[in-house]
Amino acid sequence: MKKGKAFEIIVKRIFIRIGFSEVYSDGLYVYNGTAGQMIQGLGNSHNADVLLEPLVQTPFYSQTRLLIECKDYKDKVGLNIVRGILGLREDINHFEIVDNNILQERRKQNRKVINNCPHARYTYQVAIASTSGFSTYAQEFAATHRISLIEFNKMPFWNKLMNLIGEKGDADIEEEELKKNVDKISSHMAVAITNMGQLLFLYCQSGMVDFPADEYDILWRNKNEPWTLRCGDKEYSFQLPEYIIESWINYSENEIEMKKKVIENKSTFFSNMIVYYCCDQKPVIKMISIDFEKLKEAKKKLNEIANGNDK
Known part of the structure; x- marks a missing residue:
């Protein structure tokens, strides 16, 4: 098994354990090809590394x-790769099963329904997972077009997982054994969707996944460590590319400022995100919020570390 394939399995298993569902090939719209699972697009079909609902x-x-x-x-993944992913999203979202017979029949006022290839309409969102990070230009482009960027290299479980796979071109571990190890890790994970549409993986090192409070705050110590999200008595590690997290904090601050201008009272305003996780093998969805003062503290720490003034 190649290392690239092992990485696909890791990403896929994490999502599935959190509660996402695998999309199985239907033989037409989504089918199995020599390169793996393929999905039809307007201009061509495309290989789908990981396809989920x-x-x-x-x-x-x-x-x-x-x-x-x-x-x-x-x-690092560069700008050209992210541009290509944007093109992929456009191509598969504009696909439709239409042939000459259907086009000719549409011209008739008394036509019958003749589309023999009905299929559910889906809106596809795309994300990129990387083992080596993303260039600044790639991050800027992805943030603009709401393409989620996923990386794990600073997460507490990552080095151990990479040691299991090995450094060579081929992974040193069997697929089923890899899945078992990933399942143990992902049982302590949740995924959040920020107000910018960015996927945020949360890893709890102690105990099971739970979000006992409705509010959270975020902490950061240095560039070599992941961020910490604290919700009640629970702490989660998470990682985002530097430009993405800076954009997220700024966006959330601006969001709250706009609310203050529109609603002129002394209420505490929040920026929200949705968290998905499993509890007793059942999917759970919860909204958690952060207030303006906690965002300001996070931004201050981000600036201190960026300027080399952290202590």
Whole structure:
């Protein structure tokens, strides 16, 4: 098993253990090809490294799916890769099964329904998971187009997992054994979606996943460690690319400032995000919030570390 394939398994198993569902090939719209699972696009079909459906669908909208491209590169993922992912998203979201017969029949006022290839309409969101991080240009482009960037290299479990896989081109571990190890890790994980649409993986080192409070705050110590999200008596490690987390904090601050201007009272205003996790093997969804003062503290620490003034 190649290391790239092992990385795909890691990403996929984490999502599934949190509660996402695997999308199985239907043989037409999504099918199995020589490169793996393929999905039809307007211009061409595309390889889908990891294809999933979320725990719940948003009412009044097309059903949503998530396609994750997994990159096991020596160097950081660059701008060209993220541009390509944006093109992929556009191509698969504009796909429709139409042939000449259907187009000709549409011209008739008394036509019958002749589309023999009905399929559910999906809106596809895309994300990129990388073992080596992302360039600044790639991060800026991804943030603008709401493409989630996923990395784990600072997370507490990552080095142990990489040691199991090995440093060579081929992973030193069997697929089933790898899945078992990932399942143990992901049983302590949740995934959040920020107000910017960024996926945020949360890892709890002690105890089971739970969010006992409705509010949270975030802490950071230095560039070599992940951030900490604290909710009640629970602490979670999380990691985001530097530009992405800076953009998220700034966006959340601006969001609260706008609320203050629109609603002129002394209420405490919050920025929210949705957390998905499993409890007793059942999917759970919860909204947690952070207030303006805690965001200011996080931004201050971010600036101190960026300027080399952290102590």
